[in-house]
Amino acid sequence: MWAKILYAFLTLIGGIAYGLLLGGISRKITARMQNRRGPTVWQNFIDLWKLFRKKTAISHGVMFYLAPMFRLVGGAGTFLLVPVVVGSPYLSNFSFGGDLIVLMYFMVLGCLGMALGAAESGHPHAPIGVTRGLSQMAGYELPFILSVIVLMVADKTATLEGIVRAQQGGILHWHLFTHPFAAAAAFISLLGMMTSYPFQVVLAPQEIAVGPPTEYSSTFLSYMFSGRSVFAVAKYLLFMNLFLGGASNLLWAFVKTFAIFLWPLFITNVFPRLRLEQSVLFFWTWPTFLGLVDLLRIYLVR
Amino acid sequence: MAFFVSSILLILIGLYAVLVKRNIMKIVIGLSLMDTGVNLLIISLGFIRGRTAPIINTRDLLVNTSSKVVDPLPQALVLTAIVIGVAVTAVALSIVMLMYSKKKTLEIDEYKELKW
Amino acid sequence: MGKDKKYFLDEKPEKLTYGGVFRRINDWARARSLWVVAYGTGCGSIELRPTFTSRFDAERLGMRMVATPRQADVLIISGYLTVKTLKRVIRVYEQMQSPKYVVALGACPINGGMYYDSYNAINRLDLYLPVDVWITGCMPRPEAILAGFKRLQELIDSGRADGWKKYIDNLDRYRENQKKIIKNWKMPNYNW
Amino acid sequence: MVNPILIIGITLGSAFLIGIVQAFRPRWTGWIFYPTLVFDFLASAVNLYGFLSGSIGKPIMVKIGGFPPPVGINLLVGKAEAALGTLIFAVALLGAYHWGRRGFPQPQGKIMVLFLLLALGAAGISFTGDFFNLFVFVEITSIASYGLVASSRREEALEAAFKYMVVGSISSTFILLGVVFLYKATGSLNMLDIGGKIAGGFSSQVLGLISLLILAGLLVELEVFPINGWALDIYQGADPVVVALLAGAAVKAFYLVYLKTASYLALPSFFKLSLIFGGGTYLVSQFFAWRQENARRLLGYSSVGQLGLLILAGGLLLSPSLPASSRAMVLAAVVLLILNHSFSKSSLFLLADNVKGEKLEDWKGVLSSSPVFRFSFTTSVFSVAGLPPFPGFWAKLLLVMAAARFSPWLVALILAGALAEVVYYFRFFYLVSLGDKKAEVGNNLLAPLVASLFLVGAVPLAYKMAADKLSLTLPGGVLVLLGLSLLVYLLGFSRLLQWLASLGLVAYGAYLLLPFLKADLSGFFLGLILAGAAVLLLATYPGAKNLSSSFYPAYLVVVFSMAGLVLSTTWFSLFVFWEIMSWASFLLINMGRGKKAAWIYAVLSAAGAYAMLGGISLLPSPYISSVKSPGPWLALLLSLGFLVKMATVPLHIWARDAYGESPDDFTPLLSGIMSKMGVFGSALVFLYVVINLSSRSSFNYLLGWAGVLTAFFMTLLAVFQEDLKKLLAYSSVAQVGYILLGLALFTPLGWTAALYHTVNHFFFKGLLFVAAAGIVYRVGTSYLPHMGGLIRRMPLTFFASLLAVIALAGVPPLSGFAGKWLLYTALIEKGWIFIAVVAFLASTLAFLYSFKILHAVFLGQLQEENCEVREVPIPVAVVEIILLIPLVVLGAFPRLILDPITRVLGKVTALGIPDLKYTKTLGVVSRLGHWNALFLMVFFAGAFILALIFFALTSARVKLVGQMDVGYSGEVPRSPEDLHFGYGMYDHFRRAVKWLIYPLATRVWRGIYEALGAVAEMGRRIYTGDTNTYAAYVIGISLLILLIFKG
Incomplete structure (x- = not known):
């Protein structure tokens, strides 16, 4: 038990580091795409340390104070509920804690806690950002749910382990290929989850001053920063397990999550921003339609 | 037969007044006419040709009365009906x-406050 | 008890110390992660934008524009300040979290520049805010700005960019100067 | 035994005497008038008692002038006649007393004479055994009525009297002609004699025509559609006392004689005639009253409608094909209907006499003017609208059950009329209760009070009659509790005492009903009701609140009727308690801000309930568990009432305002427990009705969609709601939609989810509504944009609401998640994947309003006017804490509820227990997945605390700043309003889903209501007010009757 916790803790540290590194890489790649040099790939570590070691911080109240903890724990918890390597005693984290349904609701916990903290800041931009985020969530959640239900029904299980096991036996058994439409829907909704362009209206630094975390500073921000990083990794891992057949060892996990990481990155750098209702309606039409195709297939075949 | 026809005619005239006339007095008159018509009708129902009134004013009526006089009951009824008719007319007029x-x-058109 | 007391924290900032176990690494990180809030009402803001574009790419120095003073490390004063804008600048500066630095662009913050005899331009920013780096020119080109930031990085790295500390230490004097210029001080006594 | 001739003789004599005394000593007339009426009443009552006790075995036959019956005139007084006589004189006494206190119009004596003659004529009509004598009494009654109607000498009264006179003369002409022709044809005038002759085989070609003439004349007097314009004018124009006497007594005599004549003359088409005219009149009049703005005319329409129902019942009685058992039911129904209508209508008309204006708007505020008025009005309206436990309800129940043997369409007609009646009576009620200021009412309230007390007193009698006929038993303990609840009203002088008494009564109820708390479905819900009511009642601590004195009685009635409901074993009993619960909750909602909402609620509830009653009437056996091979329509009918209470789309339109504007102290009960009665009822329907349905799976699927669409749309509407309580209302309805979905799944797992959610929803929604009540009490508004930042002022309430909202959103560590997990697992196991998608999406949308609740109330900027707001009152805080504990405990140990549910489901043999396993590491394991609640809780809490400690140790120096110290582009914000984001929080999202939240259902329902109202409005125009037209109607309809029903 204690060993398990220790391994999980180490994985978590690794996850945070990996998330920060991916963030740096994304900045680097973006820079290269824009024909500039960009910061080092370690830039996010430097930023995190700087924020962590700032000397002063302000708080607006209890919820404001607790929100970064919510964010970190929510992100870390999500990360820990997803097995990195299914079947491995060290790298399957706490996936016994719950199945996919649990995971999908647990994912919200961090966001909700952070939303509350942001709202207590008393800055109007914060709740504006939060409401945008929640609305956008209502948008991308639909195709994502569709594809998740497709997988659950197809594999007759709601556990990630079960879904990964169902994809074993070659690359063509991956759900990416067995349920291409569902996968497409989910990957499009991943764009929304990452709140990057074209679905970046949630944070919108130029407009509502990064929305929810607008009043956060210093150590608070460093916590949210790491929570966000690990949350992103958790999502990549989730998608890896859902669609790319999981990972048989750590290397594969890196490769596959990196591949998933690249997808929103390339989209984000070449698209402008959508308005909120545009993005919601986008999610509720094309990706939903794609998801429905596979859902209907499952429904009829069954 | 003439009684029947004329009584029914009376009733119809009364009805006509009630249904068509726009003057309250005329309606009341129509009601009275109807009343009279009905009374006449009742009397004529009890009438049997060749018989006398059911009033025993001569001695020979005392024997075999029922075959000599007309049916007395309608006449008795009409008496009551007339009284009632008068009362109704009196109330109506007041x-x-x-x-x-x-x-x-x-004008009856002026008395249409209560409707719908 | 005034109304402001309820809505604004009326408390003097505490004095801060500089140092600690991680001083070296802290300074190193601070120097390489400069998050900038630019106060862009002067003409300097025209030059500031290109600094962050592909050609000059300030991000390779670890710099980033941020949207709110809460998250910023560097306040850039992009040229001349008037009495009216000074108020805002003071509030923005005081709302930033320490350690924080001020970079003044152009001649105007130094001595008023071409507006030296204006009725309401501030001639010497130094009197009101602790400026860490001056970048002179009218206006300084992005190259000069980058050079200035390089200088700021050096100063931070070597622990000499301590304007934030001076400001708190000498807050009363700065406030006195500020109030001399700003006659109708309608802000809270201390901005948080 | 009192000789009936005495009644007639003495009354007649007194009338003459009064006429004489009037000439000399006008003030002495009263000394003759009242004793005469008292004597009449007592004499009739003695006779009635004689018949009831059996001391008078056969009908009293009075020979007048010593001639034996076929020749001489005679009076024939049986049980019915004696009862009617008693009723007539009782109403007459009430009317006389009332009029006397107000002052008779001058000349007093003449009015008294007319009054006596009217009562005498009515009694004579019912007593007489001779057709010509009948005519005489009809004329006496009519002439007296003309005079009395005209007595007030208002223009309207004169006009009405004139119209009545014209129409009445025509009708008596018909009667007279009929009587004379009858004599001509049969040679007799004696009713019994003629009846005997006809029964003995006598027939004549013209007999049908003759009897139709008499009946047509009587139908005019019975005010059938469309020849009743004159009657409506009288109701509107005449003195209310006269109207009370006419509607309450005289018409009933005509009704009796109509029945007698019809049965003596025994024409086969009579019953059809009665059904058509009765049914038509009933339906049309109830319907025409919808938009009526004149209170008296409205009551008139209602009277006409009730008469129509009586005629319809008469038609049933005359029908040759009605089974004997049903005949007894109809007879009982007729008795109850007459009783009910006479007293309720006289009470209402005498109340109308105390109100200054005639328009409904003039009645505004009369309810708050005097408790006596309120009591009489409420009782009478509820009784005449047919709500339990009043006689009208039992009458309707009996009639419906009897009519069901006859034809389902007749049931539909009766129920449609009853619904229309509810529509306008409750509209009346809500219009009357509008407005804050008290209206001025007269203090002449004793007579209506007595009349309504009669109604209350008749309850046991009515119940006994109905129970005998329907073999109905209600749980006795619950009845005792209901009775005691009403007694709490008497403590009205002190709310605190009422509160304490209520708490005691709930405790006593729990003690009394303890044996029923078993591990079965009823016991499960009973436990929820009693425990929940006790907790929620605690939060209603009156304090300085402005509670109505009937708040606690109504509250208790709701609670105990729910208890009775879940303990019911027959559909009848369920229906009775269902209706009681409905009106009590209507009263409670009506005490709040939204009177109209209460009306809509009442109407929809009634629609659902009558659909249910229609379904019940079609069942062969009233036992809940014995529904064999039902059709899908039956299942739908039975579930409709429950669906209304659950506010399932598209029956949800009442919910928002009814929840949102009901008294804050009642809403927790309404949402937390009362909506669960719909769940209970639906469970019964699924368990005992749908299960035997051949198309069961598609029915379930349909209801599953209904449930999930409810959840989806209500959630969506909640997102855009700007009022705290209305937001919670939508949310509540949405959650109940999930429960319905779980039930519709009809798998053990689905039911586990549904029952779990039922309990859990009580915890968190009860908590939220209690908190909302506290907040509204403190802040003084429920409008979200006017709040904000209250976390500083109400930390405890914030914390409680936070946990409740997390549970509501179904986010893991708290108790709400279990329901979601079970439901989704069940959905996917069952393969309802499309529904699962919508359900998932709906629960995602729930996050939107969850955030809104917390942000708009507690977070953001504290507004200036709320700076001094204090924490919620202590009782509310206590209840918050009590309800908080299960949210956390169940979050870690869901088995605390899951195990009892498993035991309950073990009793439900049709379902079996859910396929769940419990292991140490994986927690709850279903066939699909697993979920370790305890681990999640420990893990989350542990990680959170670790992170917090680490943060506290390493963080920078944190300064708590003021609420307006925000980065505001260097500006200093001027006021909290500028900074608070509370209004139109999801306007951007609204633009995306505009097409989804179009208020289609509301528009459609309103459209239907308005279209029907417009039709009624148009239809009413046939009453042109023109005397000639009315006369023409009479002639036309009579001819029609003669032509159509001759055969």
């Missing part, structure tokens, strides 16, 4: 009087 004293008109 109501009409009150109505006239309020509005100074007998």
